[in-house]
Amino acid sequence: MVARNVDLRSDTVTKPTEAMRIAMANAEVDDDVLGNDPTAFLLETEMARMMGKEAALFVPSGTMGNLICVLVHCDVRGSEVILGDNCHIYIYENGGIATIGGVHPRAVKNNDDGTMDIDLIEAAIRDPRGELLYPTTRLICLENTHANSGGRCLSVEYTDRVGEIAKKHGLKLHIDGARIFNASVALGVPLDRLVQAADSVSVCLSKGIGAPVGSVIVGSKNFIAKARRLRKTLGGGMRQIGILCAAALVGLQENVGKLESDHRKARLFADGLNEIKGLKVNASSVETNMIFIDIEEGTRTRAEKICKYLEERGVYVMQECSSRLRVVLHHQISASDVQYALSCFKVMMTTNHLTSCLMDPICAVLFL
Numbered sequence: 001m002v003a004r005n006v007d008l009r010s011d012t013v014t015k016p017t018e019a020m021r022i023a024m025a026n027a028e029v030d031d032d033v034l035g036n037d038p039t040a041f042l043l044e045t046e047m048a049r050m051m052g053k054e055a056a057l058f059v060p061s062g063t064m065g066n067l068i069c070v071l072v073h074c075d076v077r078g079s080e081v082i083l084g085d086n087c088h089i090y091i092y093e094n095g096g097i098a099t100i101g102g103v104h105p106r107a108v109k110n111n112d113d114g115t116m117d118i119d120l121i122e123a124a125i126r127d128p129r130g131e132l133l134y135p136t137t138r139l140i141c142l143e144n145t146h147a148n149s150g151g152r153c154l155s156v157e158y159t160d161r162v163g164e165i166a167k168k169h170g171l172k173l174h175i176d177g178a179r180i181f182n183a184s185v186a187l188g189v190p191l192d193r194l195v196q197a198a199d200s201v202s203v204c205l206s207k208g209i210g211a212p213v214g215s216v217i218v219g220s221k222n223f224i225a226k227a228r229r230l231r232k233t234l235g236g237g238m239r240q241i242g243i244l245c246a247a248a249l250v251g252l253q254e255n256v257g258k259l260e261s262d263h264r265k266a267r268l269f270a271d272g273l274n275e276i277k278g279l280k281v282n283a284s285s286v287e288t289n290m291i292f293i294d295i296e297e298g299t300r301t302r303a304e305k306i307c308k309y310l311e312e313r314g315v316y317v318m319q320e321c322s323s324r325l326r327v328v329l330h331h332q333i334s335a336s337d338v339q340y341a342l343s344c345f346k347v348m349m350t351t352n353h354l355t356s357c358l359m360d361p362i363c364a365v366l367f368l
């Protein structure tokens with residue numbers, strides 16, 4: 001019987017808090033497809049205000065949020081979007097921008113910190129004189145924080161520079177801000193300033209904010225009017241969504257203030273992991289709530305085995321590949337959970353080391 005449950009697979013695994021459930025039960029609702037849901041209106045108004053944009057729209061998921069934004073900016077088939085070769089839209093969203101939107105992705109190398117080199121971005125912009133042959137570049141996408149880079153933050157200076165390039169070439173800038181709250185807190189830059197250069201942002205409520213469902217996209221009034229229509233086309237027009245928006249409003253109140261603590265716990269976790277023989281974390285890359293754990297070469301155990309061992313003790317982590325694990329902190333992980341998970345890692349790796357030694361003939365002799 002496992003005494004504890006420490007779920008570190010993602011910040012999407014949080015359960016709605018008591019206050020969220022009460023707010024959901026009592027939410028004032030109406031038909032949002034008809035534009036009448038007062039709680040959706042409240043959430044969208046608040047999100048638009050926080051992000052410094054004219055308008056906002058609740059959508060079922062971050063994937064749909066990104067898809068809608070890309071499709072609104074690239075409303076002519078054969079449009080091209082410049083994005084990172086390690087970004088979520090390019091890797092994990094079923095190629096929806098291409099299959100559904102007819103948008104061509106132009107992938108530019110993502111650096112380890114989640115940026116793309118500015119000169120590479122500029123070089124990837126198609127020359128309009130070649131329109132007989134080329135797709136037409138219309139959009140640049142950034143991701144902040146950058147998940148596949150371990151939750152690293154794009155600075156406001158970098159974002160502004162990409163915004164300037166976009167403007168210079170008549171392009172739009174979209175930010176996949178699934179974890180933009182984490183970036184804002186870690187950088188100490190207000191949200192509206194951080195995304196000032198962007199024409200649209202997609203923000204997940206079901207990650208650090210802890211809501212059970214949903215994302216919000218923000219942009220100009222005209223952009224959101226088009227987005228609302230596309231959301232309906234994609235089947236994302238829902239009815240009494242105030243029930244979901246009520247939980248998100250509570251999440252904004254309850255959990256934004258806890259992100260700093262999530263980040264602090266992530267750093268402590270990373271430091272603890274680095275003390276365990278056979279594991280390695282690039283501590284300087286732990287800027288927010290994510291940790292990538294590398295299993296050092298020469299260590300006989302693999303990620304799958306570690307996951308299984310931890311699971312049997314109620315600790316859940318994500319396997320990235322056979323030599324890498326991912327851990328994500330969130331508001332339902334306490335400091336004591338971190339210590340418990342660390343102790344499980346430690347025992348696992350120490351036991352494994354001893355077993356490996358025993359299997360090694362020379363060591364076996366020494367242990368006799």
Ligand SMILES: Cc1ncc(COP(=O)(O)O)c(C=O)c1O
Binds near residue numbers: 063143145215
């Ligand atoms: C960076 C990033 N963008 C977008 C998404 C998509 O969000 P959803 O799972 O709500 O579709 C995720 C989900 O993990 C993500 O990490």
